[in-house]
Amino acid sequence: MMTTRSVTVARTADIKAGELAAFEVEGVRIAVANANGRFFAIDDTCTHEQCSLTEEGTLDGTVVTCGCHGAQFDVTTGQVLAPPAFEPVKAYPLRVEQGAVVIEI
Amino acid sequence: MPPGFVIIGASLAGGVAAATLRQDGFDGDVVLIGAEAQPPYERPPLSKQYLRGEAPFEKALVRPAGFYEQNRIETRFNTRATRVDPIRRTVALDTGSPVHYDKLLIASGVRNRRPPIPGLDLPGVFDLRSVSDADALRSRIVSGRKAAVVGMGFIGCEVAASLRQKGVEVVSVDPSPTPLFRVLGADVGRVMAAVHQDHGVQAVFGDVVTRFEGGAGVERVITRSGRRFDCDFAVVGVGVEPVIDFVAGSGIDTAHGVPVDEYCRTAFEDVYAAGDVANHYHPIFRKRMRVEHWQNAMQQGAAAARSMLGKRQPYDAIHWFWSDQYDVNLQYAGFHHEWDQMVVRGRLDDRRFLAFYLNQGRVDAVVGLNRGKDIRRAMALIKSRDVVDPRQLADEDIDLRSLAQTQITGDQK
Ligand SMILES: Cc1cc2nc3c(=O)[nH]c(=O)nc-3n(C[C@H](O)[C@H](O)[C@H](O)COP(=O)(O)OP(=O)(O)OC[C@H]3O[C@@H](n4cnc5c(N)ncnc54)[C@H](O)[C@@H]3O)c2cc1C
Ligand code: FES
Numbered sequence: 359m360m361t362t363r364s365v366t367v368a369r370t371a372d373i374k375a376g377e378l379a380a381f382e383v384e385g386v387r388i389a390v391a392n393a394n395g396r397f398f399a400i401d402d403t404c405t406h407e408q409c410s411l412t413e414e415g416t417l418d419g420t421v422v423t424c425g426c427h428g429a430q431f432d433v434t435t436g437q438v439l440a441p442p443a444f445e446p447v448k449a450y451p452l453r454v455e456q457g458a459v460v461i462e463i
Numbered sequence: 464m465p466p467g468f469v470i471i472g473a474s475l476a477g478g479v480a481a482a483t484l485r486q487d488g489f490d491g492d493v494v495l496i497g498a499e500a501q502p503p504y505e506r507p508p509l510s511k512q513y514l515r516g517e518a519p520f521e522k523a524l525v526r527p528a529g530f531y532e533q534n535r536i537e538t539r540f541n542t543r544a545t546r547v548d549p550i551r552r553t554v555a556l557d558t559g560s561p562v563h564y565d566k567l568l569i570a571s572g573v574r575n576r577r578p579p580i581p582g583l584d585l586p587g588v589f590d591l592r593s594v595s596d597a598d599a600l601r602s603r604i605v606s607g608r609k610a611a612v613v614g615m616g617f618i619g620c621e622v623a624a625s626l627r628q629k630g631v632e633v634v635s636v637d638p639s640p641t642p643l644f645r646v647l648g649a650d651v652g653r654v655m656a657a658v659h660q661d662h663g664v665q666a667v668f669g670d671v672v673t674r675f676e677g678g679a680g681v682e683r684v685i686t687r688s689g690r691r692f693d694c695d696f697a698v699v700g701v702g703v704e705p706v707i708d709f710v711a712g713s714g715i716d717t718a719h720g721v722p723v724d725e726y727c728r729t730a731f732e733d734v735y736a737a738g739d740v741a742n743h744y745h746p747i748f749r750k751r752m753r754v755e756h757w758q759n760a761m762q763q764g765a766a767a768a769r770s771m772l773g774k775r776q777p778y779d780a781i782h783w784f785w786s787d788q789y790d791v792n793l794q795y796a797g798f799h800h801e802w803d804q805m806v807v808r809g810r811l812d813d814r815r816f817l818a819f820y821l822n823q824g825r826v827d828a829v830v831g832l833n834r835g836k837d838i839r840r841a842m843a844l845i846k847s848r849d850v851v852d853p854r855q856l857a858d859e860d861i862d863l864r865s866l867a868q869t870q871i872t873g874d875q876k
Contacts, residue, residue, distance in 0.1 A: 407512075414835050425835030426792055427785050428758065441761070442505070 362451075362462045370397065370457050378402075378422065380412035383463050388450060390459055391433040393420045398433040399450040399461045405429075406443035465491035468771060469554055469562055471544045471709070472570035473497025475505060475757065476738025476764035478525040480568055483768035485534045493536045494562055496554070498543045499593060502531065507757055509597040510621035511787055515629055516601065520594060544571075547713045549731045566771045569710065569721050569729075569736040570764060573703035573755060580699075582675030587696040591618055592703075603696045606630030611684045611694040612664075613672045615642035617786050618700035620655065624788040626698075627662045634665040634692045636672050636684065647795075647830055648802075651818050654811050654832070655788070662789055665692075703755065705740045718742065720753045725777035727767035737767035745798070746779045747846060748827075752798055756784035781842045785835075794838040797828030797845040806856045809834070817841065824850035843867045 367381040373392040380389050380402045389402035389412045402411050404424040409415075414425030421439060423430050429443035436449035451462040468484060470477045473495050481495045497503070503525035512518035521528075531538045539556070546555040547569075553561040575590045577583065589600045600622075603610075608631050612623045615637040623633050639645065641652025642659065659666050667690065674685040675697060683693045705720035715729055716722050721736035723729050725746045729736060736743075738760040742753040759782050766778035783796045791814065802820035809816030817831040817838070825848055829841045840863040844851065847867040855861050 416836055416839055423839060425839065427835075428783065428839075442507075442757075 364460050364462055366455075366458045366460050367399075368459045370454055370459055373397070373459070376417055378412045378415060378417055380410065381461075383461060386463070388461060388463070389415075389422075389433075390452070390461075391417055391420070391422065393417065393433060396420075397452055397454055397459055399452040399459075400431065400433055400436045401447040403447070404431075404443060405438075405445040405447055411447075466565035467492035467494065467563065468566045468568070469494045469496065469564035470568045470570060471496050471547075471554065472572055472706075472738070472740070473499065473503050473538065473540060474570065474572055474738070475503060475525055475760040476572070476741075476767070477568065477570035478503025479761050479764035480570060480737060480768040480771075481536045482526055482530070482534070483765040484772065485536065487769060487772055487774075489768075489772055491565070494539065494564075495531065495536055496539045496542050496544055496556065496562075498541070499595075500541050501594060502526070502528065502538065502540065504594060505757065506592070509594060510591060510618055511625060513594075514591075514597055514601055514604070514622070514625045516604075523594075544709050547710055547715065547734075549713055549715055549734055552733070564733075566733045567735065568727075568767055568771065569715075569734070569740060570738045570760075570767075571706040571709070572739040572760075574706050575700070576702045576704055578701055580672060580674065582677070582681065583699070585675050585677050585681040587677070587680035588675050588699060589696065590699045591622060600696075600698060604629050604631060608632065608695040609634070609693060611636065611672070611692055611697040613637075613684065613697060613699045614701040615639070615659075615666070615668075616645070616700055616702065617643065619698070620659070620788050621786060622698050622700065623659060623664050624662065627659075627664060628789070632665075633663070634667065634684075634694070635659070636667045636670055636686055636690075636692075638669065638671045640668050642666070642668075647818075648805065648820075650805065650807070650811060651830055654814060655791075655793075658789060658791055658814065703739075705742075705753065707740065719751075722751060725779065726770040726775065727763065727778060728770065735767045735771055737763040743778065746777050747781070747848065748798055752782075754782050754784075754798070756782055758783050781846050783838070783842070792833050792835060793830065794835050795828065795830045796838050796842050797826065799828040802827065804853065806853045808837075808857050808859060819856055821851075821853070824853075826851060826856070837863055840864050 373379045387402040409426035430440035436447040504523045543557040555561045612635040642655045644652045670686045707717040720742035722742045727735045739755045786793045799820040804821040806819045815833045820828040844867040
């Protein structure tokens with residue numbers, strides 16, 4: 359069975375509300391979203407054509423819209439909400455511990 | 464008997480409409496009629512990833528293969544509607560007996576213009592609309608071959624880029640002073656000309672191809688000014704026209720496509736239109752328009768389906784499209800034909816900018832290179848119809864979202 363590890367990637371104060379920030383964790387670029395004080399982690403790479411959601415995308419509530427062709431994902435689950443992407447992005451369990459953002463990868 | 468809805472055109476608008484009918488609980492019959500052999504698929508990859516052999520056809524399907532059967536959508540592919548009779552409520556087909564409808568959606572899209580250029584029918588002269596067109600063209604793509612691209616609109620530009628990316632030598636000919644001139648104007652057009660030239664396209668402007676010459680296949684193109692360019696194959700992209708011949712004479716209006724109101728309704732009861740063919744009234748711009756964009760076909764297909772189900776939601780999305788050429792991601796939002804002022808944010812030469820098209824101080828549209836995020840932010844401003852200060856529009860330090868004074872409600876992203 360695959361084992362997961364907990365990795366601290368940032369402090370909550372580093373990611374402004376309504377924004378995304380990307381972190382490289384074990385070779386994977388992960389986007390952490392601050393959805394009005396709730397934090398979520400998903401793959402940063404859009405499944406449509408591999409644009410970075412952090413660099414190109416915009417966050418509205420819990421919906422991230424990829425800036426390249428407009429695909430939308432739910433940051434809480436990684437699910438596709440609007441094409442042209444049709445494969446979900448991976449979502450990672452995340453917890454906040456004393457101001458630190460900890461991701462299970 | 465439950466009502467039966469018929470859709471003519473099994474592409475993006477028609478396919479999404481059929482899916483939306485089921486998704487929104489419609490229980491009657493749905494018949495989806497399409498002239499092509501394939502189930503609905505998306506065309507954007509045909510000039511890009513699919514043409515370059517980077518993505519399989521399955522990735523372009525609007526819905527997975529088994530979707531229609533699973534959702535009790537009766538599909539009639541390889542079948543052409545030949546006549547619509549809105550009094551008897553029937554659609555005549557080229558094969559089999561006519562089908563009856565209680566409500567009809569026309570989603571027949573556009574076809575490529577075929578200008579009367581001598582030699583256009585020579586083998587090796589291609590145009591690009593369908594997956595079979597893309598397959599035929601793709602089979603000619605071999606590094607080192609020479610291609611002539613006739614017309615540098617969006618399709619011509621994207622094909623030229625894909626061909627260069629595959630190592631094909633490209634000469635392009637367009638009568639305008641720049642690529643994309645008619646839509647985007649000279650300033651943005653010059654930037655795109657430089658992009659193509661930097662990637663090795665021999666781009667000729669202000670000239671027209673008047674003849675294709677060759678024996679068993681095309682060997683060269685001849686222009687009005689007497690230029691001759693040798694080529695192994697040619698791709699023609701000189702514009703499209705709405706597919707309305709099967710509607711003509713039915714009493715349904717066919718002025719510049721199929722005119723519809725903001726509920727996708729024609730003047731004929733129970734006849735609707737959506738997608739590239741629909742000349743639709745836009746409640747925000749307060750005029751009729753016909754656009755040829757992926758997002759419009761998808762959203763308007765869904766809007767038409769809801770309207771057929773009796774929901775009164777006007778279709779008022781701000782139009783948006785993209786075009787990928789090399790490493791340039793071009794995006795456009797809004798609607799314009801002409802403009803009395805253009806405002807640029809960023810520098811054109813950096814190939815990372817926004818250009819706003821204004822009329823009487825209002826932003827009608829914006830085009831951007833490699834700035835998708837800002838295009839989205841500009842959409843609220845376009846929707847607001849507010850008069851803006853051009854200096855603020857040009858100022859990189861001012862968030863575009865703050866320029867719309869009128870608060871927009873709704874789901875515009
Ligand atoms: C190569 C290419 C690249 C593109 N790239 C982009 C892009 O990057 N971004 C973007 O925004 N847009 C792009 N577009 C435009 C986009 O694909 C169209 O806006 C979209 O396909 C319109 O969908 P539609 O369903 O309205 O019409 P269409 O896709 O034109 O489909 C109409 C369908 O109706 C069928 N039909 C017509 N008449 C009949 C009849 N009498 N009976 C039965 N069937 C009939 C046709 O065979 C066709 O399958 C591109 C288009 C092409 C061709
Ligand atoms: S890369 Fe994200 S929508 Fe295309």
